[in-house]
Amino acid sequence: MLEQNNTYQPKIVAFCCNWCSYAGADGAGTARKHYPANIKIIKVPCSCRVNPLFILRAFARGADGVILCGCHPGDCHYTTGNYFTRRRMTLLLSMLDYLGVAGDRFRVEWVSAAEGARFAEVMNNFAAHIAALGKNVKLRDLRCAK
Amino acid sequence: MRKIEKLMREKAAELLADGAVDRVLAWRRGEFFYDNAPAFFADAKECEQIVYDEFCPANLCKYLLQTSSKGLKAAVFLKPCDTYGVNQLLKDNRIKRELVHAVGTPCSGMLDIKKIKTAGAKGIIKVEAAGDEVIVTTALGEIKLPKAELLLDKCRMCKGNEYKIADEELGEKLPTPVFVGDKFAAVKAIEAMPPEEKFAFWQQELSKCIRCNACRDICPACTCEQCIFDHPESPVAGKAYADPVEEQFFHIIRAYHVAGRCVGCGECARVCPQGVKLGLLNMKFMKDINTFFGPYQAGADAVTPAPQVDYKQNDYEVSIAVAGKRGK
């Protein structure tokens, strides 16, 4: 057994763009909107900075969930960044789903700088969703047929 | 095909003799009659060694990297499906158009020796295609087999006899195998599986891989100066790190990297010594790109930007795109 069920705390990595979602996370803090401690944020300048490799790496290292947050499409600080993110992540998510590995453990959400409360809500929902799924082991085992 | 072989030899010799090109890229007889190999020809006199028959599946376009980087002008014989690869190399700025002399070479489908052997032919001496049939000469005599069943997998999904790039064409275009049915049928079958089944399937497929890199080396879209898997600074640590991440994700990342650039030539699956169904990964991305971003065929020309470097303001949202296809 890796961990006891009752002590199981999912590990969740949130990639947040500096201009919208990271500011949204700050907003959640300012408004004292609670979200679980197991969500850890990594700041990136724009959601388009997030390489699918980072997400795979997080999963491989034992993350139970990965969420990528950026500005709403059309509101990207860099004008077009999140449009590319959207296409890239559509392909990635679809592929994860196709491989039967982490399709339901990866999410993309758009959270603006003004949406502090929504940031907390999105994180709470995602954390509850991941907690319900339980520990992620598949990606670590993908290439080792027993 | 013999006729075409003669035309090829003449054309190659002519181009080399004139000094119109520095090299000719063609096929040469291998150890067995069915393993014709790619070869460079620099001398008009050698051109008699050029062979062309139903066992020349290799796409020669990637060898243009070598000539182009050295500033050598090369003539290359391209079957219709091979022309997509050339366009992709041009689009990726990997070869110089002025250093390529593309010669369209008719093809009516390449044969799979494994399938011929499986069909019951033993002690094969010679194989010749004649219309819809294949005449197999064995030590025990001649047998006739239906050609359609002996084609290479990639030829069963033939894209047609159009050359997407050609400076000249040899002879008349040949009728190509007609593929009937859904080329994404196998992808759809996996998509329809429950997650556990998908996982089991891929776990089994990917575990076969021995990391020989044949798929990467043959791929006309895999043309990086330095592959990230060989590069110690890259996000997937290099071999020295012996990180399991690299092992697990090699094929996923490779497929992701060539998505939108993969021309669907099927060479990766053909050369895989372990028979990993690599096409299913590439075809999945192709299908998704077509579904989510609109019809796109990499290599159809050398200018249209790949879907991942393009966008529409009203593209599907990530969750909607994927969930919608899941049928939720």
Place this chain on the structure above:
Amino acid sequence: MELTDKELAEQILHLAGTDVKRCIQCGRCSAACPVGDKMDFVPSRMVWELVNGHGASLIKADAPWRCLSCFACEQRCPRGVSPAAVMEAVRLTEIRKQSANKLAAESLENYPADMPQQALVAAFRKYSK
């Protein structure tokens, strides 16, 4: 066991299922109420009592029994609060306390034929739980 004022208010609030804390006491509900002038506690006052936890005063009020359940108050509320639901909750609290139906379907024939439909519907809403 006798409920305290606060507990009573909580019970009513639970039954009402409307977020009374959002109320800004603008009074649109009361102004829109067709029988507001006949009520001891106008709809906004009902909500206000509930916000402040005065359950007992709600139970004592006559207003819920005058309410037509026309939902004009809910429809006009700029804050998405439903005073009608509060009225209903107070009635239910009272009715359930007696654990007996006051109105049975059979009693319908005792009513005059020209009695307005809305009055009948309202009566059954209130008394047939």
Place this chain on the structure above:
Amino acid sequence: MQKIGVFVCWCGSNIAGTVDVAAVAEAVRQIPDVAFATDYKYMCSEQGQAIIRQAVKDYQLDRIVVCSCSPRMHEATFRKCAESVGINPYMVEIANIREQCSWVLKDKAEATAKAIKLAKAAIAKVRFNTPLHAGKSNVVKRALVIGGGIAGIQTALDIAEAGYKVDIVEKEPTIGGRMAQLDKTFPTLDCSACILTPKMVDAAQHENITLYTYSEVEKVSGFVGNFDVTIRKKARSVKADMCSGCGLCTEKCPSRKTPSEFDMGLKNRGAIYIPFAQAIPKVPVIDRDACLKFKTGKCGICSMVCPCEAIDYTQQDELVTEKYGAIVLATGFELLPLDKFADLGWGVSKDVISSLQLERLTNAAGPTEGHLVCPSSGKEPKSVVIVSCVGSRDTTERGKTYCSKICCMYNAKHAMYIREKYPNVDVTVFYIDVRTPGKGFDEFQRRAVEEYGVHYVRGQVGKVVVDGDGKLTVFASDLNSGRHLMLFPDLVVLAAAVKPAPDARKLATMLTASIDNDDFYVEAHPKLRPVESPTAGVFLSGMCQGPKDIPETVSQAGAAAAKVIGLLAKEHLATNPCTAMCQENICSGCKTCAHVCPYGAITYAGKQIITLAGTREQRTVAVVNEALCQGCGACTVACPSTAMDLKGFTNKQILAEVDALC
């Protein structure tokens, strides 16, 4: 060996109340290469910074991690502090243990554990930090103000007075904006036109100001100090340089079916029109949708009567491109459309009007020359009801959740207008709360009650019923007395909520300025940077940022101007050093990255490359223009061989964080 210093801030009790800061310092002290770790009450204070400086000297630190509030708050502070002791500012990383930890968690053990994790991630990242150096970019000494209302005019005047060129783009045919429509202004009751029109003239005549009226911003590119803006000058169909502004054409125009926008639909205007007498520029425009000449080809009267031959039916839209160093958004507001308030009589009776319509009705230059009349009958009303908060503080889909701020004051003003001129007219104001913060504001509202005899009733109007004869009945409730009221006014004024101008969102997208759910522009910081947008070089002035009255608008306009002047006064701007970089020996020159660059910052050049194998080769590789690159990182992911990386957010740095957190 690296020497990392970790400084854990208490932020008073903001962090220390929930996170065991000493435990965080102790935990990170155990990490290799952490040469020093401590905690202090206020790291950002002078004493806190002194601790950092001292530790750098004592322990020869080369990297700093501060566990504190959001980097958006004090990253710059700590970078400066590092620089002052000779450490490159980009060798500093912030672990956000306030907004992301102490403020969102309650359990101390949990919060402490998370804070340690976040600190470890920052330490993991800082190991891969490299010194970065900011470049320089020029500042174009010209500002653009979008919107020609009082906010835009004031901002432009202040900038122009400081000696910089300013262009105002106004979508209407004249500058002046909403304020030009008003009769009087609170709390002084001085005439709106008397204080606005001189400013309009000043703006028009100022040698540093260029007006683009009847124009819209079409396209914006570039970045702070160097914006490229395309302005569409819509065809007026009148040659501005020839027109004398005599107005003959507007009088003779036979088309009279278009409601006047300026008079809020209370009057019709011609197809060729000047919005109002003091319009600047006083040049008419032809509304091509209404004009008979454009619709049927028959007419042309304006052209015939024009003494200056200024009418030009063939005029085309003109595109002007200009470079700007700064952009000010002053796009103003409009009233919430009241279509969903038919229960208050809107759209049912002509005598239910909006506050702005009342302004036009009482304005001496308005459609009735200042005579207050009921629009239905043209007769003077005997009693008037004013309804506050129509669509404001409304969380349903009908309205806006916020308080529109100005209505309480203008309701009092309107009531006074009426009582002043028509002492026999009864005025009742229905309100939820009367909110009058501001100098002399409460006194003003009290005057309405005490001196002018305006009835104030606490309670919202429930409905306004219009009977067959068009008579109005107002049902309301007096909450203070519990009394039900039925009033029969001749005129009902709805104090509609304010909302940002409809093109605010479109402009926000063009400028990548942040916008909130109600379409108000978001300021960089609500308290510390209230007139700046988070997008560098974009400033906010007036109502487009949030509801505010004229005095506030003018002060904000001045503040925005001061910020613009501060920016334009700089010869150079330090560019963001976190730009993309190309590892040339890996770059294949595939040009994929250039496709995704929004700034055109990537070009290709033939270069002599030393390959990984050590040989020399002539190859085409990507070259990043660091002045143009804004550091989004799109190229880094587009690159299949990861030859592109982003300084400050390198693959290694991000992966180190991933590894530390997983």
